[in-house]
Amino acid sequence: MKKWLSLIAVAALSVGLLAGCGSSDSKNESASKDSGKLVVYTPNSESIINTIIPLFEKETGITVELISAGTGELMKRVQSEKSNPYADVMFGGGYSLYMENADLFENYVSPNDQYLLEGHRNTSGFATPYISDGSVLLVNTNLIGDIKIESYADLLNPALKGKIASADPASSSSAFAQLTNMLKAMGGDYTSDAGWNYVGELVKNLDGKIASGSSAVHKSVADGEYVVALTYEDPSASYVKSGAPVKIVYPTEGAVFLDAVSGIVKGTKNLDNAKKFIDFILFKEAQDAFGLELTNRPLRTDAQLGSHMKPMTEIKLLDEDKDYVRANKASIVEKYIDVFTTVSK
Template identity: 70%
Template sequence: MRKLISLGLALVLFMSLLAACGQAATTEKGAASTPEAPKGSTKLVVYTPNSEDIINTLIPMFEKQTGITVELVSAGTGELIKRLQSEKANPYADVMFGGSKAVLLGNKDLFADYVSPNDKDLLEGHRNDSGFLTPFVSDGSVLLVNKNLVGDIKIESYEDLLNPKLKGKIATADPASSSSAFAQLTNILLAKGGDYTSDKGWNFMGELIKNLNGKIASGSGAVHKSVADGEYIVALTYEDPSASYVKSGGPVKIVYPTEGAVFLDAVSGIVKGSKNEENAKKFMDFIISQPAQDAFGTQLTNRPLRANAKLGTYMKPMSEIKLLQEDNKYVQEHKKEIISRYTDKFTELQK
């Protein structure tokens, strides 16, 4: 029996050797014996400045739907842009998930052209008009009002903020250091003056500054928190955190100024030279797909951009809000001038 096994093993070895020789021969002749191509990559490297809520909701959904494993690098938008610039010759990231449209537009050389087939389902005015940036949510300038403190004071518009009863009771941050405060400044200039240089808009801003009574919050987070906590009656803030308070049953309400609100898009882009470009395209398609957009509108407090996205009761339909369109290019190019003019006016009115 032992001898038979040995003979069998020898025969197997001999046949294996013949097969190997044959494979080597066909390889030399250039025949189709080249090893089978590896299956597509199942990896995606995502750089993101987004909140943990967004990440913890959307990324697991994407991984479950596609089987793709996401590696996350989280940091501020500015820091991530610098990293992308330093890695430009050999990109590590595949996707930049988040960041303001204005900032990413100024770094076109970092991103590859791609328009998702789902782009047609987004709201008009919030589609991929750059050819390389995919808008996925939007955030608007709003007024957050404490219902326990407001009493019979009418707050429906920016104009209402000039009410003497609100003097020193309005929470806001410094536009020079807070992006949401800067967005409110440009929103007000557009709403009250028609553009960013009109004396009419700046004169209104001066009257509003007087009613602030010199009170400026340390940052954007302190602005909405101070109203939710009952320290101030009304805040010049943005929709996302405001909707969070409403969703959790806080004593507040969101007011969309009757003069109009500007909604600024957060966008995503595929990094030029991405090593997992097909997976990156799938990610772009996913974040504006029906399931993802419904999650933004019902599980989170971010404004979805898909036209038929579901909304929680704490979110007002966009069709019921008067919208103003910001000139992103002008604002980005003249930001320093706008901030300087505001600072001069604020300083002058404190004397």
């Protein structure tokens, strides 16, 4: 895993930032009365942290103190510190969790928000999307042979019985995202018989095989244990980038992409610095770093992508009803368990 951008890359990006690199971006250059530091709580991967944070520090001169942990744990910490916040920014985590904790965040919409893709902008007023990850199929090219896998429907092929890697939606967030994606793609919503009938037929083709977790799903395909995985784009693109014998399939019925977001903690002692951070992660050079150096999908319309990433314009996208899914997650999981139990008898 690359821990730092090369010195040349950092220098090039920094020069671009200092020169403005396009007058369309705002860097929030208002005079700051802040302390010169920024406390960032983040559940993000080491690769994201070690790429984006040094760029921000070099561009702004602000020193970042990082606290890394799981999203839920960090959100509980922000809640417990509500009367005297330690964090300035929460960097990462899903939209739904931010919506459930709206009272913890300052309202701020970056001037750079306007350059993001439609459907991936800050409409809440406080949660800023910066990258997106989608439900995909990961196929082992050494094992696929002449079996066609282009869609969810193709996964019902009897030749794939017992050869599909999947995790449990009751315990894996990526598996739950796949479940709601399938329901939307195959039934049009989350309650239709058509969608749930498809899920039942897919469960039959899993042949009772459920992976221990989301990482085991994509790893099992990359290692040649399974032909295809129901997984997500970030680790899949990482395998492609490293030259593993795999390819990413975006279901022809449509893929749902869910955003990782960032927000300013309400009551922050370094508000100007926090705004600069939100502006920075939407700045073109930072977004290019997500798409070129990392395996995350940037959200700017003009962001560059490496060859390991497919342009969003070439993917059929589906919109998830995030409010409905958040409110009905328990019942969706319960329905899945019922279907799985019935089919597996």
